[in-house]
Amino acid sequence: MAPRKTVGILGGGQLGRMLTHPAALLGIPLLILDSGEYTPAKQTLLAPQPHSHPDGPFTSEQHIRELASKCDILTVEIEHVNADVLESVEREGLCEVQPSPRTIRLIQDKYEQKKYLAERGIPVAPFEGLPSNPTEEDVVAVTKNLGLPIMLKAKTLAYDGRGNSPLQSTHSKDIQASLTHLGDRPLYAEGWAPFVKEVAVMVVRNKEGEVRSYDAVETIHRESILRVCLAPLRGEKGVNHRARELAEKAVGHLEGAGIFGVEMFLMEDGSLLLNEIAPRPHNSGHHTIEAALTSQFENHLRAILSLPLGATALRVPSAAMINILGSSSSMDPVHAMADSALSVPGAAVHLYGKAESRKARKMGHITLTAESDAELNERLRTILFAQPDADA
Ligand code: ATP
Ligand code: MG
Ligand code: MG
Secondary structure, three states: OOOOOOEEEEOOOHHHHHHHHHHHHHOOOEEEEEOOOOOOOOOOOOOOOOOOOOEOOOOOHHHHHHHHHHOOEEEEOOOOOOHHHHHHHHHOOOOEEOOOHHHHHHHHOHHHHHHHHHHOOOOEOOEEEOOOOOOHHHHHHHHHHHOOOEEEEEOOOOOOOOOEEEEOOOOHHHHHHHHHHHOOOOEEEEEOOOOOEEEEEEEEEOOOOOEEEOOOEEEEEEOOEEEEEEEOOOOOHHHHHHHHHHHHHHHHOOOOOEEEEEEEEEOOOOOEEEEEEEOOOOHHHOOHHHHEOOOHHHHHHHHHOOOOOOOOOEOOOEEEEEEEEOOOOOOHHHHHHHHHHOOOOOEEEEEOOOOOOOOOOEEEEEEEEEOOHHHHHHHHHHHHHOOOOOOO
16 A cells, blocks of 8 residues: 555544544544644544644644645645645645645635636526625615625635525615624625525545536525535435536536535526535535445545545435534533434434534534435434424
8 A cells, every 4th residue: 555645634623523534544644733632633533653733723824834844735624724825835845735725715705706606607696796894875785686685695704604694674774783793794795595405515526637426415504504414315316417517517617636515506497506615525415424435524535645536326325414503502402412313223423522512503413324215204303303492
């Protein structure tokens, strides 16, 4: 077996943690950059000798350069990193970076990302930029073209819907509430996409240009945060195929190797609109750990290291992923939900080892596998009834 390259990961959250599992199996040395000694990812894999996992922000030039000096290749588990430093590191030949820092920079700004994809013929919901510190009049002006409702979105540093604010009317108090909620951040507006379903596809591409997608999944969000994911996408088979095609085409416009999560809206007329792309493992691919022949995490490592890509087919006829979200600062509801799933056949529990629980924070997830959709639905009901906010 060829000597393994050392991989440096910017970010040590749950996605980094799930990358450590296949890294251990494949004997890939990993170094994780994040602030804190016991982040979710650092808990699960020791740094290769003689190193220790660097302790510092993944936006810090000094820390990224220190990581690069100890690694052969850098990658990310979060897009909100310092793309400029990654670009210099790559340019100076200090370390390879995958996916490309240019892709990471483009994706960091959701408005630029949308513009780039729309200009290349990828269908997206209508959208419009807003000036910095927009006034009420600026917001009213975009509704002239986009109609109502609209989704006001932060261009940068958005995740789990925390940069989104739906706006139903142009009443002064509603606009003010949305602007206050989003705070002092660069914003843009999207026309409302009255989707019938949300769909996501994971796409992996290696440096040699080989591309493989996973089966499309249905993602069910509440208040802009992913709750449940169903795999494969149910209903008409053609949609799965078209979603994979669109996702592969969109990723084809981005540079670099690795796994990409492509979020889409399925519209009433069967058309698909692209919502956004993540240049990293994604919550809508977590089920692939138990439910696919090769997990999204393993395929990411294989892709960036030029190892053969793994098969993406599902191992089971039906699967689901249920996020375990914090409901308060107490860990008790998190553990209660995780423990109740242990009695359900086909359920696999993942807890992320986060020190503190907070409302709507992703604390873990459960993957369910079953021999049929009917069997899956029954198991899913058992688990969802144990959720603290099941009736919400
Ligand atoms: P993520 O955690 O996926 O990175 P995010 O914070 O970047 O999320 P988006 O993916 O833009 O936010 O939006 C989150 C959710 O909000 C979407 O999955 C969808 O449910 C809803 N949403 C976003 N944009 C629109 C839109 N234009 N019309 C209707 N619903 C939308
Ligand atoms: Mg996002
Ligand atoms: Mg999203």
